[in-house]
Amino acid sequence: MINRERVLDRFIEYIQISSESKNEKVFSEKLTEDLEKIGLEVSRDNAGDIIGGTTGNIIAKLKGDESREPLLFSCHMDTVTPGINIKPIIKDNIIYSDGTTILGGDDKAGIAALIEALINVKEEQVNHPTIEVIFTIAEEIGLCGSKNLDYSKIESKRGFVLDTSGEVGTIVNKGPAQDKIDIIIKGKPAHAGVAPENGISAINVASKAIVAMNLLRIDEDTTANIGTIKGGTATNIVCPEVVIEAEARSTKIDKLDKQTKHMVDTFNKICDEENAECQIKVTRVYGQFVVDETDDIIKLASKSFENLGYNVEIKSSGGGSDTNILNCNGIKAVNLAIGERSPHTLDEHYHIDDLVKVSKSICEIIQNA
Ligand SMILES: [Zn+2]
Secondary structure: OOOHHHHHHHHHHHHOOOOEOOOOHHHHHHHHHHHHHHOOEEEEOOHHHHHOOOOOOEEEEEOOEOOOOOEEEEEEOOEOOOOOOOOOEEEOOEEEOOOOOOOOHHHHHHHHHHHHHHHHHHHOOOOOEOEEEEEEOOOOOOOHHHHOOOHHHOOOOEEEEEEEEOOOOEEEEEEOEEEEEEEEEEOEOOEOOOOHHHOEOHHHHHHHHHHOOOOEEEEOOEEEEEEEEEEOOOOOEOOOEEEEEEEEEEOOHHHHHHHHHHHHHHHHHHHHHOOOEEEEEEEEEEOOEEOOOOOHHHHHHHHHHHHOOOOOEEEEOOOOOHHHHHHHOOOEEEEEEEEEEOOOOOOOEEEHHHHHHHHHHHHHHHHHO
């Protein structure tokens, strides 16, 4: 039986151990201890050394029935800021922070629910396949843990990431790839009152280029955005330089390539016309993932949710998560909603009922896997 008090106590305990990105060491030690208590073999990789963090990813294994395909669950240990000294307050079966920090339910609700489910599997002596657990570091600052995870330690080819907002029963089967586009436009300074004709305004050039661009919602698969633009020093100087940060995302790589090219070409063309210099750097931040709705991993989750009477919804996400990186590394994974509410804000809160629902669904998935 899933124990409501136990999983709640665990969640409350976990959110009070601060673990902002790259500072997950204390929390990872607690999790290592808890996983070992249940009987998992636990190791940590060296991703922390690679990214300059305090600890690596946790990779843990619970050996099971070898005739069944191994199954992986993944959550991230880090939180966004401000995530230090979180003081949980429970009101009407909902857990809030005191309003000065985030709550940390993203992703500690997933972690607490998963550990409760594993305890339950052991207590009830449920027959299960080998279960692998990964708890990643630095997800919130660019999926850094999963990008540097030691995949040679993983045997699973299928898995679930427990890390998205929405009602329990929601399965995210698509996530876009993302390009980051960094642009520097160099014009020429001049006195804005005495001889503006001698200058080239980088701000004017950037504006012209941006106006000429297709941005924001491009189509159902694709988005693009100019995120920041910085430049200029004073009103009496024709602005010599602006620095722009932009991004494009799509679940279809050809569409992403086309959108990124469109943005790069437009900056180059306008800069050319206006005699400004243009430096552009494009970085593919992560690849896309698309898991077919008829895939076994989705059938497994859907069936398990249905058995528990939860509504099943399959949808795509506009954001990036460790799910993207797992899929790019040969692990077919989808992201399951854990009931996160207003994550990444001071209003973040979490329903205790959802903690129980997520634990139950993980048990059900493990039984059916
Ligand atoms: Zn998260």
